[in-house]
Amino acid sequence: AQSVSQHNHHVILSEAASLELGCNYSYGGTVNLFWYVQYPGQHLQLLLKYFSGDPLVKGIKGFEAEFIKSKFSFNLRKPSVQWSDTAEYFCALRYSSASKIIFGSGTRLSIRP
Amino acid sequence: DSGVTQTPKHLITATGQRVTLRCSPRSGDLSVYWYQQSLDQGLQFLIQYYNGEERAKGNILERFSAQQFPDLHSELNLSSLELGDSALYFCASSTGTSGAFSDEQFFGPGTRLTVL
Numbered sequence: 001a002q003s004v005s006q007h008n009h010h011v012i013l014s015e016a017a018s019l020e021l022g023c024n025y026s027y028g029g030t031v032n033l034f035w036y037v038q039y040p041g042q043h044l045q046l047l048l049k050y051f052s053g054d055p056l057v058k059g060i061k062g063f064e065a066e067f068i069k070s071k072f073s074f075n076l077r078k079p080s081v082q083w084s085d086t087a088e089y090f091c092a093l094r095y096s097s098a099s100k101i102i103f104g105s106g107t108r109l110s111i112r113p
Numbered sequence: 114d115s116g117v118t119q120t121p122k123h124l125i126t127a128t129g130q131r132v133t134l135r136c137s138p139r140s141g142d143l144s145v146y147w148y149q150q151s152l153d154q155g156l157q158f159l160i161q162y163y164n165g166e167e168r169a170k171g172n173i174l175e176r177f178s179a180q181q182f183p184d185l186h187s188e189l190n191l192s193s194l195e196l197g198d199s200a201l202y203f204c205a206s207s208t209g210t211s212g213a214f215s216d217e218q219f220f221g222p223g224t225r226l227t228v229l
Contacts, residue, residue, distance in 0.1 A: 042222070043203065043222050044203065049217070101171075103157065104155075106155065
């Protein structure tokens with residue numbers, strides 16, 4: 001069955017540290033991939049998305065993600081995190097032959113000021 | 114503020130009861146999506162409506178149903194409620210004229226349902 005795995009459940013970093021959150025998926029066909037962020041007490045917001053083309057995708061707030069098809073991965077990165085990046089991050093997958101979207105279990109990011 | 118509104122914000126009810134959650138999409142958006150977020154199940158897509166018609170179905174239980182009205186607002190009906198139905202229910206909308214799932218979705222603040 002198609003699935004999305006986020007192996008890091010909780011990541012704690014200091015401000016200015018570099019961030020990489022892992023996302024792996026299981027599906028052999030064409031995919032759309034997303035990263036969403038949920039700040040404390042707020043709704044989900046789209047950070048970035050990959051449909052096709054350049055596998056390095058730039059999103060909002062300095063985030064980027066790289067689609068590596070051979071590794072079935074779509075890791076989220078940010079070179080220097082800020083305290084305001086404290087939130088929960090969800091990787092999501094849509095396989096283009098279907099409409100439904102599958103979310104990963106989420107990674108909680110805590111930034112020490 | 115995403116422009117998507119949901120009512121009520123909180124709902125507390127008992128097992129076996131039936132509730133209705135309401136979602137108003139952003140102005141002009143034709144697609145409405147429903148999601149359930151719970152501690153044990155994570156974030157799950159339930160169902161999508163596009164311009165009044167069901168477009169896609171996810172992990173929605175038979176006890177749950179939804180509809181989208183001519184004014185494009187949507188309601189999610191949950192019946193025969195169980196303790197495990199306690200969750201945050203999000204609604205999202207998108208502007209895509211084709212109703213393609215890959216359109217960017219804008220999420221509402223959610224309705225927190227507690228079943229006692």
